Amino acid sequence: MPVHRRTFRLLLAGAVTLALGLVSPPAGASPGEAASGPTAVARARVAADQLMSSYEPGKAWFPSSWWNSAVALQTIGDYMQRTGDRRYLPQLDNTFEKDKGAFPAGYLSGDELLGNFTSRAIDDSEWWGLTWVQAYDLTKNPKYLDMAVKIAEYVEGYWDPSTCGGGVWWNGERTYKNAVTNGLWIRLTAELHNRMPDDTRWLGRAQEGWNWFTKSGMINSAGLVNDGLKDNCQSNGDTVWSYNQGLAIGAGLELWRATRNPALLTTVRRLADAAIAPGGLVTDGVLTEYCDAPGRTCDDNGKQFKGIFMRYWTDLADTTHDSRYADFVAQQAATIWDNDRDASDRLGERWSGQTPNVFDWRTQASALSALLAAVPATPPIRSLSATTDPALPVVMPSASTHVKVTVDVQATGPADQQITANVQAAAPSGWTVTPARSSVTLTTRGNAVPVHAAVQLDVTIPAGAADGTHSVTATVTSGPLLSYSTRSDILIAHKADFDTGTSAETPWLYDADGSQSNGVQNRFADGHSYFVYRFPFPADAKSASVVLTIDNEFAVQLSGDGQNWTTVATETNQYHDGQNKADRTFDLTLYLGAGKAGYVRISDSFPNDGWGGRVYHVTATYK
Structure with missing residues (x-):
C-alpha cells in the first residue's frame, strides 16, 4: 500500500460534556503538557489507524514478521478495548481464520508453522496465545479462548523440571531457558484461569511458573530482569530488555488478580521501581531500550520491546492507582507526541526523537502502546479532528506550482447529533491556500465510529520557493471546546x-x-x-x-x-x-x-x- 495513501486517518480530539468533567485543552497547548482524556483518545486513534494501514489482508499479518504481527494485533486489541472503537475486529478474525493452519517455513515465519499458531519458537506461540485471549475479551467468542487453550497446552509440553528445576524451554530444540518465554507462560496461564470458571489447572501452572521464575536468578539484585540462564542454570547477566521487565510485571499482576496474594504486588512494585530508578531503563525521563543508545540500532525485534513494557505498565498504573506510575505514563505519551511523530502521524523507534530515527509498523505499534496508556478507562464521546492527505507531498518545481490537499474532518458524539466544524487553513508567507475558511456539518453516530467530511484545499506554491519543508496547516473548531490542528508538510526539492x-x-x-x-x-x-x-x-x-x-x-x-x-x-x-x-x-x-x-x-x-x-x-x- 502506498505510504502516502492513508485509508485510516482519524485524528480525533475534543471534549466531552461538562457533566463528565473533561475539557479538551486548547489546540496550542504547551509541548509536553499532559493530554486530557479526549486528546489522549485522539492520539491513540491516529496512531492505530496509521498502524493498520500496514496490515496486509491477503496473508493476514503485518509483513514480514510473525511474532511481531501477534504483538501488533494484540496492541490493536488493546486499542479497541481501551477506546470502544471496534472497527478492526474483522482484521483480527481474518488473521485467526487464515493463519490458524499449518504453513511451510518461510511463508509466514522463518520456521515451519505447526498449526494453531504454534512453532518451534515457543515464545512466538505464546504471543499468539495472548492475542487470542485479547480477541476473546473483545468479542466473547469462545473460539478465540479455545485457541489460546490449545496454544497453552502445546507450550505446557516444554515445561521441564529436569533442567534447572523447572521453566519452559525457549525453543523446540530445548537449548535455552529465558525470561521472555517464562514471563509469557505465567501471564498466559493466569489469563486463562481468570476467564475460565472453576479452573484449577491453569492457576496451578501460573503459580508454579511464578515460583520458579522469581527464584531462577534472572531477576538480579537491582530488581532488573536479565535475559536468561546459562547451561549451569545461573543467570547469564545478559541485557536487561524492557519487554522482559514488562512481562515480569504483567505476569505478577495477572496472577495477583487470580489469588489476591499481597506478596505478588510487593514483587511487582519492586520490578517497576527498579525499571524507573537510576541505572534502570529510563534516560532523561524517557523509556530507552539498550539498542536506542547512540551508535546502536534496534533490530526488528527490539523495535517492539518498549511497547510491550508499556502494555503491562498500563496494567500496573490501572491496578495500583499509584501517581508515580501514572506520571510516567503521561511523560512517555507526551514525549512521543511532541518529539517522535511526523506529519503523517508515524511514530518512531527513539521516543526522545533522537536522530537517526527509524519509522515502520513495528515502531508504530510500540509507541501506540504508550499512547494507549494515557487513555482513561472511560473514554470521552464527543471529539473533533482533522487530517491531511497527502501529509508529506513532494514538489520538484520549475515555476509556480499547485498542490491539492484534502482535509478530512471527523467527529464523534452522541448518535444523531449535528456538529458544525469550521476549517481555517494557513500557508507560509507568499503562498496561497484556497479556501482559507470553510465549514462542514456532520451527524455523529457515537464514539466507536467517527463520521467525516472532506474539504479540498488548493495550495499555490510561488516560483522560487526555497528548498525545504513548508507546512500548510488546517485548524478545525466547533464551539469553545472542540479544536484540533493538522498539517501537510510540503517538501520543495530540486x-x-x-x-x-x-x-x-x-x-x-x-x-x-x-x-x-x-x-x-x-x-x-x-x-x-x-x-x-x-x-x-x-x-x-x-x-x-x-x-x-x-x-x-x-x-x-x-x-x-x-x-x-x-x-x-x-x-x-x-x-x-x-x-x-x-x-x-x-x-x-x-x-x-x-x-x-x-x-x-x-x-x-x-x-x-x-x-x-x-x-x-x-x-x-x-x-
Missing part, C-alpha cells in the same frame, strides 16, 4: 538525495509494500516484496536520472505512471554478502511530461532464497 531507512526517505517512498529497513542506509525487499520511489519531475524538464547505491539480488524497474513497468537491471548472480554493492545510474528521461512522474521499483531477482535487492542511498536529478 533533487532527491537521501539515505534509506531514515525520515528523509519517507516523502519519496511511494509504496513500501513488504520491504523492510533495519536502520540507516538499509531498505531491502525479499521474496515477492518490493518498494517504489516516486520522483515528481516538473513537466518541462528535459532530462532526468536516478542513482541507486544497491547490492545483493536486485531487480530494478522503471515507470511513468506507477502501473506499467520496464525492467532495466537484474542481478543474475546469487550475491548474499553485498559484494556487488555499487552506484548504478538509470535514465528517467522517457518518463517525463505532463501527468507523469519517475517511478523506480526495486525487488528480488531470486525470490526463493531471501536475499533481495538492498538500497543504501538514492539520488535523483533533472535538468
Whole structure:
C-alpha cells in the first residue's frame, strides 16, 4: 500500500460534556503538557489507524514478521478495548481464520508453522496465545479462548523440571531457558484461569511458573530482569530488555488478580521501581531500550520491546492507582507526541526523537502502546479532528506550482447529533491556500465510529520557493471546546538525495509494500516484496536520472505512471554478502511530461532464497 495513501486517518480530539468533567485543552497547548482524556483518545486513534494501514489482508499479518504481527494485533486489541472503537475486529478474525493452519517455513515465519499458531519458537506461540485471549475479551467468542487453550497446552509440553528445576524451554530444540518465554507462560496461564470458571489447572501452572521464575536468578539484585540462564542454570547477566521487565510485571499482576496474594504486588512494585530508578531503563525521563543508545540500532525485534513494557505498565498504573506510575505514563505519551511523530502521524523507534530515527509498523505499534496508556478507562464521546492527505507531498518545481490537499474532518458524539466544524487553513508567507475558511456539518453516530467530511484545499506554491519543508496547516473548531490542528508538510526539492531507512526517505517512498529497513542506509525487499520511489519531475524538464547505491539480488524497474513497468537491471548472480554493492545510474528521461512522474521499483531477482535487492542511498536529478 502506498505510504502516502492513508485509508485510516482519524485524528480525533475534543471534549466531552461538562457533566463528565473533561475539557479538551486548547489546540496550542504547551509541548509536553499532559493530554486530557479526549486528546489522549485522539492520539491513540491516529496512531492505530496509521498502524493498520500496514496490515496486509491477503496473508493476514503485518509483513514480514510473525511474532511481531501477534504483538501488533494484540496492541490493536488493546486499542479497541481501551477506546470502544471496534472497527478492526474483522482484521483480527481474518488473521485467526487464515493463519490458524499449518504453513511451510518461510511463508509466514522463518520456521515451519505447526498449526494453531504454534512453532518451534515457543515464545512466538505464546504471543499468539495472548492475542487470542485479547480477541476473546473483545468479542466473547469462545473460539478465540479455545485457541489460546490449545496454544497453552502445546507450550505446557516444554515445561521441564529436569533442567534447572523447572521453566519452559525457549525453543523446540530445548537449548535455552529465558525470561521472555517464562514471563509469557505465567501471564498466559493466569489469563486463562481468570476467564475460565472453576479452573484449577491453569492457576496451578501460573503459580508454579511464578515460583520458579522469581527464584531462577534472572531477576538480579537491582530488581532488573536479565535475559536468561546459562547451561549451569545461573543467570547469564545478559541485557536487561524492557519487554522482559514488562512481562515480569504483567505476569505478577495477572496472577495477583487470580489469588489476591499481597506478596505478588510487593514483587511487582519492586520490578517497576527498579525499571524507573537510576541505572534502570529510563534516560532523561524517557523509556530507552539498550539498542536506542547512540551508535546502536534496534533490530526488528527490539523495535517492539518498549511497547510491550508499556502494555503491562498500563496494567500496573490501572491496578495500583499509584501517581508515580501514572506520571510516567503521561511523560512517555507526551514525549512521543511532541518529539517522535511526523506529519503523517508515524511514530518512531527513539521516543526522545533522537536522530537517526527509524519509522515502520513495528515502531508504530510500540509507541501506540504508550499512547494507549494515557487513555482513561472511560473514554470521552464527543471529539473533533482533522487530517491531511497527502501529509508529506513532494514538489520538484520549475515555476509556480499547485498542490491539492484534502482535509478530512471527523467527529464523534452522541448518535444523531449535528456538529458544525469550521476549517481555517494557513500557508507560509507568499503562498496561497484556497479556501482559507470553510465549514462542514456532520451527524455523529457515537464514539466507536467517527463520521467525516472532506474539504479540498488548493495550495499555490510561488516560483522560487526555497528548498525545504513548508507546512500548510488546517485548524478545525466547533464551539469553545472542540479544536484540533493538522498539517501537510510540503517538501520543495530540486533533487532527491537521501539515505534509506531514515525520515528523509519517507516523502519519496511511494509504496513500501513488504520491504523492510533495519536502520540507516538499509531498505531491502525479499521474496515477492518490493518498494517504489516516486520522483515528481516538473513537466518541462528535459532530462532526468536516478542513482541507486544497491547490492545483493536486485531487480530494478522503471515507470511513468506507477502501473506499467520496464525492467532495466537484474542481478543474475546469487550475491548474499553485498559484494556487488555499487552506484548504478538509470535514465528517467522517457518518463517525463505532463501527468507523469519517475517511478523506480526495486525487488528480488531470486525470490526463493531471501536475499533481495538492498538500497543504501538514492539520488535523483533533472535538468
